[in-house]
Amino acid sequence: xxxxxxxxxxxxxxxxxxxxxxxxxxxxxxxxxxxxxxxxxxxxxxxxxxxxxxxxxxxxxxxxxxxxxxxxxxxxxxxxxxxxxxxxxxxxxxxxxxxxxxxxxxxxxxxxxxxxxxxxxxxxxxxxxxxxxxxxxxxxxxxxxxxxxxxxxxxxxxxxxxxxxxxxxxxxxxxxxxxxxxxxxxxxxxxxxxxxxxxxxxxxxxxxxxxxxxxxxxxxxxxxxxxxxxxxxxxxxxxxxxxxxxxxxxxxxxxxxxxxxxxxxx
Amino acid sequence: xxxxxxxxxxxxxxxxxxxxxxxxxxxxxxxxxxxxxxxxxxxxxxxxxxxxxxxxxxxxxxxxxxxxxxxxxxxxxxxxxxxxxxxxxxxxxxxxxxxxxxxxxxxxxxxxxxxxxxxxxxxxxxxxxxxxxxxxxxxxxxxxxxxxxxxxxxxxxxxxxxxxxxxxxxxxxxxxxxxxxxxxxxxxxxxxxxxxxxxxxxxxxxxxxxxxxxxxxxxxxxxxxxxxxxxxxxxxxxxxxxxxxxxxxxxxxx
Amino acid sequence: xxxxxxxxxxxxxxxxxxxxxxxxxxxxxxxxxxxxxxxxxxxxxxxxxxxxxxxxxxxxxxxxxxxxxxxxxxxxxxxxxxxxxxxxxxxxxxxxxxxxxxxxxxxxxxxxxxxxxxxxxxxxxxxxxxxxxxxxxxxxxxxxxxxxxxxxxxxxxxxxxxxxxxxxxxxxxxxxxxxxxxxxxxxxxxxxxxxxxxxxxxxxxxxxxxxxxxxxxxxxxxxxxxxxxxxxxxxxxxxxxxxxxxxxxxxxxxxxxxxxxxxxxxxxxxxxxxxxx
Numbered sequence: 001x002x003x004x005x006x007x008x009x010x011x012x013x014x015x016x017x018x019x020x021x022x023x024x025x026x027x028x029x030x031x032x033x034x035x036x037x038x039x040x041x042x043x044x045x046x047x048x049x050x051x052x053x054x055x056x057x058x059x060x061x062x063x064x065x066x067x068x069x070x071x072x073x074x075x076x077x078x079x080x081x082x083x084x085x086x087x088x089x090x091x092x093x094x095x096x097x098x099x100x101x102x103x104x105x106x107x108x109x110x111x112x113x114x115x116x117x118x119x120x121x122x123x124x125x126x127x128x129x130x131x132x133x134x135x136x137x138x139x140x141x142x143x144x145x146x147x148x149x150x151x152x153x154x155x156x157x158x159x160x161x162x163x164x165x166x167x168x169x170x171x172x173x174x175x176x177x178x179x180x181x182x183x184x185x186x187x188x189x190x191x192x193x194x195x196x197x198x199x200x201x202x203x204x205x206x207x208x209x210x211x212x213x214x215x216x217x218x219x220x221x222x223x224x225x226x227x228x229x230x231x232x233x234x235x236x237x238x239x240x241x242x243x244x245x246x247x248x249x250x251x252x253x254x255x256x257x258x259x260x261x262x263x264x265x266x
Numbered sequence: 267x268x269x270x271x272x273x274x275x276x277x278x279x280x281x282x283x284x285x286x287x288x289x290x291x292x293x294x295x296x297x298x299x300x301x302x303x304x305x306x307x308x309x310x311x312x313x314x315x316x317x318x319x320x321x322x323x324x325x326x327x328x329x330x331x332x333x334x335x336x337x338x339x340x341x342x343x344x345x346x347x348x349x350x351x352x353x354x355x356x357x358x359x360x361x362x363x364x365x366x367x368x369x370x371x372x373x374x375x376x377x378x379x380x381x382x383x384x385x386x387x388x389x390x391x392x393x394x395x396x397x398x399x400x401x402x403x404x405x406x407x408x409x410x411x412x413x414x415x416x417x418x419x420x421x422x423x424x425x426x427x428x429x430x431x432x433x434x435x436x437x438x439x440x441x442x443x444x445x446x447x448x449x450x451x452x453x454x455x456x457x458x459x460x461x462x463x464x465x466x467x468x469x470x471x472x473x474x475x476x477x478x479x480x481x482x483x484x485x486x487x488x489x490x491x492x493x494x495x496x497x498x499x500x501x502x503x504x505x506x507x508x509x510x511x512x513x514x515x516x517x518x519x520x
Numbered sequence: 521x522x523x524x525x526x527x528x529x530x531x532x533x534x535x536x537x538x539x540x541x542x543x544x545x546x547x548x549x550x551x552x553x554x555x556x557x558x559x560x561x562x563x564x565x566x567x568x569x570x571x572x573x574x575x576x577x578x579x580x581x582x583x584x585x586x587x588x589x590x591x592x593x594x595x596x597x598x599x600x601x602x603x604x605x606x607x608x609x610x611x612x613x614x615x616x617x618x619x620x621x622x623x624x625x626x627x628x629x630x631x632x633x634x635x636x637x638x639x640x641x642x643x644x645x646x647x648x649x650x651x652x653x654x655x656x657x658x659x660x661x662x663x664x665x666x667x668x669x670x671x672x673x674x675x676x677x678x679x680x681x682x683x684x685x686x687x688x689x690x691x692x693x694x695x696x697x698x699x700x701x702x703x704x705x706x707x708x709x710x711x712x713x714x715x716x717x718x719x720x721x722x723x724x725x726x727x728x729x730x731x732x733x734x735x736x737x738x739x740x741x742x743x744x745x746x747x748x749x750x751x752x753x754x755x756x757x758x759x760x761x762x763x764x765x766x767x768x769x770x771x772x773x774x775x776x777x778x779x780x781x782x783x784x785x786x787x788x789x790x791x792x793x794x795x796x797x
Binding site for chain 2: 694696697699700701702703704705706707709710711712713714715718719721
């Protein structure tokens with residue numbers, strides 16, 4: 001296929017394209033800076049000072065060890081709630097995903113309804129979920145659980161739906177051809193095929209929920225987030241630093257464990 | 267003139283992969299390294315431009331020992347050694363022309379290299395080289411849309427763009443069909459003569475080596491068992507080159 | 521001689537339908553279920569009237585979705601706040617992407633020495649493990665409440681995330697293409713920009729876009745805490761202070777609008793890039 005462009009033209013066009021893209025990006029950046037009222041240079045020069053401050057004040061001292069039992073207890077509860085909310089949401093999501101995924105939907109309109117519902121649930125920000133639930137369910141662990149549950153529900157329904165839709169359609173039609181009923185198709189054909197991927201998603205969401213639990217906790221006054229906020233606001237930075245450190249260790253441990261599990265079930 | 271003298275290399279303590287390898291490759295000639303797989307052909311070729319660091323010996327290109335070169339000098343030397351590969355190793359999303367121009371990157375300053383600034387003369391030269399290997403119409407095509415034979419010819423053009431004294435070819439035709447093989451080998455032989463290049467080529471296929479090479483280096487288990495003109499390669503010598511490993515070793519790998 | 525041992529495969533003692541991965545999978549799921557049941561049983565629900573709570577939640581959701589309104593704020597105010605949130609997302613993504621690209625070169629195993637790559641990856645994993653909100657809070661103490669703390673805090677997390685994504689993309693480029701240019705005496709940085717970058721641009725773009733969506737969501741989430749005057753702040757005030765669920769509904773609809781626009785842009789970008797090349 002002969003090309004009419006001469007090399008000179010080609011390079012000039014590419015250079016113009018790159019320049020335009022670069023200018024647009026700089027423009028976006030500049031405009032955003034103005035809108036947010038953010039000074040890049042001033043802020044960047046403060047970063048090292050911030051880190052130094054962090055290391056000076058956030059290093060746990062001997063005194064902060066006295067908080068250890070309270071912190072560990074809340075961390076443990078938060079981990080449990082992160083897992084429980086993921087698994088409960090996972091069960092509901094699986095049900096919705098089977099109804100909503102194109103290959104397994106009982107009727108075409110289910111697909112639309114579920115997709116729309118999941119998007120709506122997903123788009124409601126953590127802040128809104130936490131506050132709405134706090135209003136109705138008051139300040140309790142259960143509120144934190146529900147907030148995480150709803151966010152996970154929206155996310156996993158979409159992820160599960162897409163996983164099922166990625167399935168090889170030939171496998172399903174093969175099962176249909178042997179005369180399997182709808183339920184048989186779902187339980188013997190679809191679920192075993194997607195189990196590994198779905199579990200992978202579950203593990204990912206547990207990690208994610210553990211991180212989000214902090215924010216939910218700060219907003220709803222429960223769990224580890226509440227404790228952090230409490231120490232932080234009362235200037236007990238060493239205790240707050242201990243929490244940060246323990247959260248980081250817990251998240252990394254969780255990440256490493258799920259990587260191991262993913263490898264083992266692959 | 268390339269002179270390799272007494273090259274040793276071992277990857278681990280048990281097995282020595284090159285044992286005192288010495289040979290010569292002259293400008294204007296195609297020199298083929300042949301031997302069974304695992305004999306050390308690739309190790310030799312990659313030692314020549316020091317992609318693999320060997321243990322001992324001398325590699326003299328026009329009386330400069332490549333092994334003694336400091337990093338900056340080595341970069342200079344490498345810039346004048348073209349290399350083509352079995353898998354072409356082009357940048358797929360870029361055009362053929364850009365891939366050929368990559369041959370000039372070694373001669374540029376870091377900044378010019380980062381920005382990919384090429385002079386008009388360089389662009390024209392790259393286009394001429396593509397025309398010379400029969401790809402003038404494909405200059406602005408993405409490389410991953412070209413066939414294997416076409417990609418290998420882009421690879422040759424990229425090597426020529428370096429204004430090389432020598433071109434190293436690592437199994438250049440192992441992934442090609444017979445027609446592309448002939449095309450690529452014809453180009454390489456013609457280049458050796460017209461530009462007085464040293465062409466050092468690793469070959470798996472004996473017939474190709476016998477058809478195209480002027481000089482043959484035969485290797486078996488890391489040792490040179492034959493070096494001489496292609497005409498002088500007798501069936502007995504061939505047998506020595508392709509001799510099976512002793513039975514003791516076979517059982518150890520079973 | 522040692523190599524013979526693995527080749528003598530374990531002889532299956534009985535025919536089993538479950539493979540090892542299946543067993544691990546079941547074990548993991550069973551374990552998680554047990555933890556879930558334990559958690560639900562021990563969950564503190566004292567003083568909770570479930571029926572009342574659910575009916576109140578239902579009526580609030582109805583207020584939100586069926587009767588949205590601007591509440592005590594005004595349209596211009598809310599739109600301006602929405603634009604601030606989008607800008608926060610853009611700023612932190614662009615800043616994060618630039619820093620992350622250079623750090624990722626040091627974190628890619630096929631470019632950097634092993635100790636450096638491992639070191640950078642460990643630091644990034646640590647930064648990632650700390651929730652975004654904590655970074656923002658920490659920086660709001662140092663820099664004072666406001667946009668700067670929000671930008672720096674969000675960027676921190678962005679960088680850590682993108683370094684992982686970028687360095688894995690870099691590691692996916694075949695070593696041979698890098699070797700080909702190394703063999704012709706090309707310096708390190710030109711190899712990165714001329715060989716690696718063109719091969720991984722689609723991957724980089726899609727990771728960066730994913731991160732933008734996350735950054736936008738995070739900007740909304742931390743808005744209240746950082747006092748950056750963005751939509752998250754108004755959302756927090758409306759839902760947690762004035763209990764005006766009409767306004768919460770409107771803000772959710774606004775966010776939905778942004779999400780739809782982002783989805784369309786991302787689809788267009790991907791389509792455009794695939795067609796172009």
